[in-house]
Amino acid sequence: MSIFTPTNQIRLTNVAVVRMKKGGKRFEIACYKNKVMNWRAGAEKDLDEVLQTHSVFVNVSKGQVAKKDDLTKTFGTDDLTEICKQILAKGELQVSDKERHSQLETMFRDIATIVAEKCVNPETKRPYTVSLIERAMKDIHYSVKAGKSTKQQALEVIRQLKETMEIQRAHMRLRLVLPAKEGKRLKEKLKPLLQVVESEDFDEELEMVCLVDPGCFREIDELIRCETKGRGSLEVLSLKDVEEGEEKF
C-alpha cells in the first residue's frame, strides 16, 4: 500500500554544486556530475555539457537564484555565462565518484611507472615491468593518497615492496678521484655509503669506480667537496646500472 505523498525535502540528484565565496557572498552553480574536472583540465569544451542551467544561485538545493545587483556588484558584469565560467574555474566542489576513481587510478599507475623506472631485480640487474609492480602493489594492499606527490609515494612503495619481493633501487655508477693525501682518510668515511667498489687504483691519486644507492649521492658529493676543498672529483658514469639489450636464452 503506497500513497503518493509530497515529501518535505527535495534531494538533488545528479547535480554537482560548485560554490564560490566572493565579496562576502556565497554563489553556487548547478553542474552535471563527473564533468567539472574535465572542464578544468580542458578535455570538455562544451559548456552546456557541464552546466545544468546558466543561472547563478545563492542556494542550489533551495532553488534561490542570486540577485542581479549582487552579481554585478561582485563580478562586475551581469553576463551569467561569464560568471558561471568564473565560478567553474575557481569555485570549490565536491569531487564525484568517477572523477575520484579515475584520479586515483592514474596516480596508481604513475607510482608504478616511477617504481619500475627506478628499480631493478638485484639478481638479474634488469628492471621489472610496470604491470608486475602494479600487481605487487595490489598484493601489499597499497592505497594511494591523493594529497601526496606520486614521487614521494613511489619511494614509500619501494620500501614496502622490499619486504615481499627481490627489488632494489638501481645503483648509480660513480667514479671518484681523490687526492693521495686525503685518500685514505676519506675512503674510510665513504665506505659505508658505497655499495660495491668495482675497481680501485691508488698511485698518485686514488681512483675508484663504485656503485652507490642514488639516495646517498648528495651525501657523497658533499663529503668529497668539503673534505678535499674542491680538489677531489666525482663523476657519474651511469645513472642506472641496468642490463641493456635483449638477451636470448
Next chain:
Amino acid sequence: MGLTSLDKIIALQRNPANTRNLCILAHVDHGDQEYLLNLIDSPGHVDFSSEVSTAVRLCDGAIVVVDAVEGVCPQTQAVLRQAWLENIKPVLVINKIDRLIMELKLTSQEAYTHLQKILEQVNAVTGSLFTSKVLEERAEKEKEEEEKEKEKDGDQVYDWSTGLEEADDSQLYFSPDQGNVVFASAIDGWGFSIQQFAQIYSQRMGVRAEVLLKTLWGDFYLNAKAKKIMKGAQAKGKKQLFVQLVLDNIWSLYDAVVTRRDKEKVEKVVTSLGVKVMARDSRHSDPKVLLSAICSQWLPVSQAVLSMVCEKLPSPLDMAAEKVEKLMSVGARRFDLLPEQTQELKKAFLQCSSGEDAPAIVFVSKMFAVDTKALPQNRQRPLTQDEIAQRRELARQRHADRMTADQTATENKMESLTLKDPKPEEEEEQKETFIAFARVYSGLVKKGQRVFVLGPKYDPAQGLSMLPEGCSASDCVPEVPYLSCCSMESLYLLMGRELEELEQVPAGNVLGIRGLEECVLKSATLSTSPACPPFTPLNFEATPIVRVAIEPKHPSEMPKLVRGMRLLNQADPCAEVLIQETGEHVLVTAGEVHLQRCLDDLRDRFAKIEISASKPIIPFRETVVRPPKVDMVNEDLGKQQKVAIIHQVKEEVTQGRSSDTLHVDPSGLVTVTIPNRMATVSVRAIPLPEEVTHLLERSTELIRSLEQVNMSLREGKTVDVSLRTMEAIAGLKAQLENLLQGRKWRNAVERIWAFGPRRYGPNFLLNSVEGYQRLSVWHCLGRGDKAGEAGAAVIRDFDNSIVSGFQLATLSGPMCEEPLMGVCFSVERWDVQSSAVPQHQDSLEENSISHEALANSRVEGSTKTSSEVEGTVAGQSQARRRPEAASADCYRPVSGQLIAAMKEACRRAFQAQPQRLMAAMYTCEIMATAEVLGRVYGVLGKREGRVLHEEMKEGTDMFIIKAVLPVAESFGFADEIRKRTSGLASPQLVFSHWEVISSDPHWVPTTEEEYLHFGEKADSANQALKYMNAVRRRKGLYVEEKIVEHAEKQRTLSKNK
C-alpha cells in the same frame, strides 16, 4: 603384433637391412624375415610442424595419412614439402574410407572417382615440388652458363621445358599399382593395397597377378564374355575393375552388416570369406562390432600398412648418397669443398656399419624432458627374494632401534623428529631430466662413451688443423671453437612413453641419450671423429611469430619463472625465450595452439607457478616533421589558413603558460629564462632528414665509442683507438656532411654539440650560438682542437648543463614520454650573467651536479610541477646566497636550473613544430595461394599494413607478398591470417624500421573543407591519437579524455538515497 622382449630388439638392432626408421616400437612377422620398425608419430597441427621437422630428420621414410573425405589439406602440403626437403620417401595411406560409405553415402563408382581425385591432388603437390626444384636447378645452371657466356656473345635460345623433360619423375608419384598407396578405414580395422586383391583374384579368375596388378587401378574393365580385361571403362560406361572387384565387395559388406543388418547374408559373406566370427560379436547390438570383427580378419589394416612399409621404404643401408651430401654440407658450402677426411665419412654413412672401427656419428634432433621418476633406473622393479629378505631385516632392526630409543630417552624424540633433513628443495629441482632424441648414422654407440659435440658453426677444416692426429674425445681437447666434449651417461630405447636402458646401440637406430643437457641446447651432431661436419640445421616449416610477455602471478616467484623458461627453451625446438630491455620476459611461439601448450608446460612442469601472459609492451618514438603543405582532405593550405593554424598553436601555448620565463615566437624559436633570471636559452627544433636518422641509428656503436674517446680526451688522458675506428668515425662525419646539405644545414656537422638520448641516440644538439666556439664532437679526429679554446669562458662552465638538459629532453618526449628520434635541437642564443658564475669553478664538479639534478628530476608530465621544483630550487639558492655571496655553494642551483630550463626549452620547441608519432614496423613475408590472396589483403588492410610488392613463385601456384605492418597491430596477426585463409597463408614477421605515422595526434579540423569532411569533433579514428593515449594510459599520465561522454546520460540516483 605382441610386445617383444628387449633381447630380441637388441638383436634386431644389429641388422640395419631389416630396420625401418619410421615410432612406437612395433615388431611384425612378415614372411620369414623379421623387421624392426622405429615409428615416430608426429602431431598434425600447423603449430607443431617443428615436431614434424625433428621427426622427419631422423627417418628414412614416412607414412602420409590423408582423410578420404577432406582430401589434401594445407598441413598435408606442408608435410609433403618437409618430406621432400629432407629427401625421405613417403608412402600414402588414404584413411576413413568408411566415411564415404556411411556419411556421404557415395556409390562405389562415385567413391572411385573421389579417391582418384584425392590421389591426383596429392600427386599435384609432389609434382609442383619437383618442378620447382628442377626449375631452380635449371636457373642456377643457367646463371652459371650466363656468366661463362658473358665473354663470348652467342645468342643462346633457352627452352624451359627441356629441364623438366630430362628429369625423371616416374618414381615420385603415388599410385596404387606402384604399391605405395593403401586404402584403409582404421576405425573398422581394415585396409588393403592393390597387391592383396591382385593375389586373391589371380587365383579365382585365373588371370596372372602381374596383369591384375597393372589393371586393377585405372580405366580398365572386365569383359565377361571375352574373359578379357579391356581398356576404356569410362567411355563405354562400364564399371572399372577396381570398382567391380574391390569396392563393390566392401560396399555390399557394409550394406549387409551395418545398413540392412541382414543376418543370413552376413553369414554367407562370412563363410565365403573364410572368416571366423565369434558368437558374441555377431549377437552384439552395435553392428560396428561385427563389422570390425569381420574386416580385421579379412583385410587387416596393420598387415597392409606394415607390408607396404617394409617393401617400399628404404632401410638405413639404402640411404641415398644425395641425402648424405645434403646433410653434411652446411649452408651454401658445396660438399666437394669439405676436407678430404670429411668426404671419406660419406662412405661410413653409406655403409652404415656398426663395427668397432667405424666412426660413430649421431644426430640429436631435439631434447625432451622426462620426469626423473620415469627413468628406468629410478623405476620401481619387482623385488627379488633376497632383496625382500634384506629389507625385512632392515625394518626389523629399525624397529628394535626405535624401541631402545624410546626406553632410553623420551625427550630425545623431539630432537630426532626435528632433525629430519630438509632436502625436498633439492629434489624438486631435479624433477625433469632431459633426454636427447637421436639417431645413430654410423658406428656403434656405447653407454658412457665420450664424444665430440659439434655446434652448428663448427668447421671441420679448422677443427682438424687444430687437433692432433688421431685425437679422441676422451683426451684432453684443446680449445676449438664450437666444439665440446661430453659423455653419454645412458642410452635408452624409446618404447612409446617407456624407456628401456641399453648398453649399446648400433648404426641405423633411433635412441634416447641422457646426460647431454649441459652441452646440447636443442639439436646437435655428435661424433667420435672431429672430421665430421655438423649436420645442416633442421628446416622448420613454421617460424616462431606469436609474441607474448610472461609474468608470474606473484612477483616473488620471478626466479622460478626464469628457470622454467630456460627449461622450456631447451625442451621445445620451436619456442624462443628472451628478456627485453624493458625487463619483460617474452616467449615467442609458432602459433596460438603452440603457445597454449608452452604455457601449460610452464605452469605444470617447468616453473610450477601461476603465470599470466599478456600483450608485450610496444615501443614508440616521437619526432617532428616539416609543416604540411596540404590539409587532411588534400586541399592546398593557403597562406591565410596557415597563419590561422600557427596563430592557434601560439595561442594555445601562451594560454597554457603565460609566464614571463617563457617566450615562443611564431617561427618556433623558444626562449626560456631560468627562475632567478641569471640565464636565458633559446632553442629551435628542426626535423632531420630521414637518411640522416637512419645513418645515426645504424652507427650507434660508433657514436658510443666516439663519446668514450671524447670523454677520456677531456680528462687529458690519451687512449689508444684503433685506426679502423678513427677511419669509421671520419667516414661517418663525411657521410653526415654529404647528407646535410643546403642553406639551413650549412656547416652543421662541425657544430654538432652532442648526440642524444644517452649520448648516442638518433638526435643531436646543434651549437648555433654566435660567438660561442666549443670543441665539436669530432675533435678526437685531431682537427681544430686549438680553435675550440677561444670563446666565452663564462658560459663554457655550464656547457654540461645544456647537454644534460638535452639528454633528458630527448629521452622522453612530451607526447607520451617515449624517446625522441630524428630531431635536431639548435641552440640559437644563450646568455649567462657573469654574476651567476662563481670565481673558482671546477668543470668536473659541474658535471657531477648536472647529473645529480638529472637523477632527481624525473621527467614531469605536467610542466606545472617542474616549474614548482625550479621555484623551490631557486628559493633555496637565494636563501643561501644571502649570507655568503661568494661561497662555493651558490652556483650549484644555477646549473640545476639551467638543466631544467634547457629541458623545458627543448620540449617547448618540440611542441612548436608539427609533432608525429613513430611506430615500429615489421616487414612481413606471406606465402599464399591464389585463392586466398584477397583475404590476405583484407587482414593486412584491417591492421594498417601496406603491401610493398607481390610476385608469383616460379613453378608453383604460391604468391609471395611483402608487406609492412606496425608492431602495435601485430598481436594476433599470424593467427588471424591463418584463420581467415584456412591455413593457406603463413606470415613471417621481422622487425625492420621505424616509420612516421602520418596523422597528427593533436589534429582537429581547422579549414572549412575539413569541417565538412570530418565534422566538428573529428572523432573518426585517429590512429596516432589512439596509440598515444594507450601509452599515456599505461604509464599513468594524464589522458585528455572525458570521464563520461554525455552528461545527461548518467545513471540517475534514487531520490531518497
